[in-house]
Amino acid sequence: MANKYSVILPTYNERENLPIITYLLAKTFKENKLDWEVVIVDDNSPDGTQEVAKQLVKLYGEDHINLQTRAGKLGLGTAYKFALDYVKGNFVIIMDADFSHHPEAIPQFIAKQKENDYDIVTGTRYAGNGGVYGWNFKRKLISRGANFLASQLLRPHVSDLTGSFRLYKKEVLAKIIEVTQSKGYVFQMEMAVRARSLNFTIAEVPIAFVDRLYGQSKLGGDEIIGYLKGLWTLFTSV
Numbered sequence: 420m421a422n423k424y425s426v427i428l429p430t431y432n433e434r435e436n437l438p439i440i441t442y443l444l445a446k447t448f449k450e451n452k453l454d455w456e457v458v459i460v461d462d463n464s465p466d467g468t469q470e471v472a473k474q475l476v477k478l479y480g481e482d483h484i485n486l487q488t489r490a491g492k493l494g495l496g497t498a499y500k501f502a503l504d505y506v507k508g509n510f511v512i513i514m515d516a517d518f519s520h521h522p523e524a525i526p527q528f529i530a531k532q533k534e535n536d537y538d539i540v541t542g543t544r545y546a547g548n549g550g551v552y553g554w555n556f557k558r559k560l561i562s563r564g565a566n567f568l569a570s571q572l573l574r575p576h577v578s579d580l581t582g583s584f585r586l587y588k589k590e591v592l593a594k595i596i597e598v599t600q601s602k603g604y605v606f607q608m609e610m611a612v613r614a615r616s617l618n619f620t621i622a623e624v625p626i627a628f629v630d631r632l633y634g635q636s637k638l639g640g641d642e643i644i645g646y647l648k649g650l651w652t653l654f655t656s657v
């Protein structure tokens with residue numbers, strides 16, 4: 420059976436970004452002759468993201484764009500969990516909808532996965548020629564601090580624990596999600612830690628993370644507190 424790649428795109432107020440990211444995803448998959456779909460999970464964004472998404476379903480067809488909606492903002496972690504039920508591909512790519520994760524890296528993820536039939540390929544900003552562009556000092560410090568804390572407590576096997584541009588075998592993602600409890604941004608870190616305890620193989624691809632062009636980040640104080648709580652729970656339980 421030929422491989423199919425399902426991209427899960429969680430959206431909250433991504434009206435401007437969604438058409439362009441979808442266009443670039445479609446272009447990348449077509450150019451590389453890959454079977455693809457995008458599962459959009461929109462949490463009733465007040466900016467009208469859903470109206471834009473409905474137009475995209477018409478434009479690209481239901482086979483390629485699957486719009487799923489929830490009644491309100493329920494968090495990034497639960498969006499992936501929710502989307503998994505609708506995924507038709509045997510591989511799943513999770514990424515942000517705001518261009519911080521660029522579709523052009525996807526062929527590299529796929530090539531890396533094939534090198535050794537890896538279970539997971541994760542993008543890293545903190546190894547090789549990876550990097551972060553456009554963030555202010557405070558945001559860089561939060562991300563570095565989150566990774567440093569986690570690296571001290573959890574001795575990770577990946578260089579970017581909080582990044583969220585990743586490729587999974589679908590059944591691997593399902594097994595990890597089954598045992599992952601976090602609801603917010605901390606989800607990414609917990610998934611990487613669970614992947615290790617379940618003995619899945621992980622490879623890394625350096626990525627350039629560029630801050631969003633349109634709209635605002637949804638990372639707030641409550642997410643940071645959620646991260647610290649999640650980190651502590653993992654430290655004391657894994």
Ligand SMILES: Nc1nc2c(ncn2[C@@H]2O[C@H](COP(=O)(O)OP(=O)(O)O[C@H]3O[C@H](CO)[C@@H](O)[C@H](O)[C@@H]3O)[C@@H](O)[C@H]2O)c(=O)[nH]1
Binds near residue numbers: 429462517631
């Ligand atoms: N459906 C849904 N989508 C959400 C929610 N919260 C955020 N999103 C979507 O999730 C993606 C990431 O959100 P951003 O608000 O752009 O995150 P960021 O601050 O740029 O954070 C990035 O860096 C973090 C630290 O490295 C990452 O943990 C995070 O995943 C992301 O890559 C975007 O597509 C955004 O619309 C939510 O509650 N529900």
Ligand SMILES: [Mg+2]
Binds near residue numbers: 515517
């Ligand atoms: Mg972002």
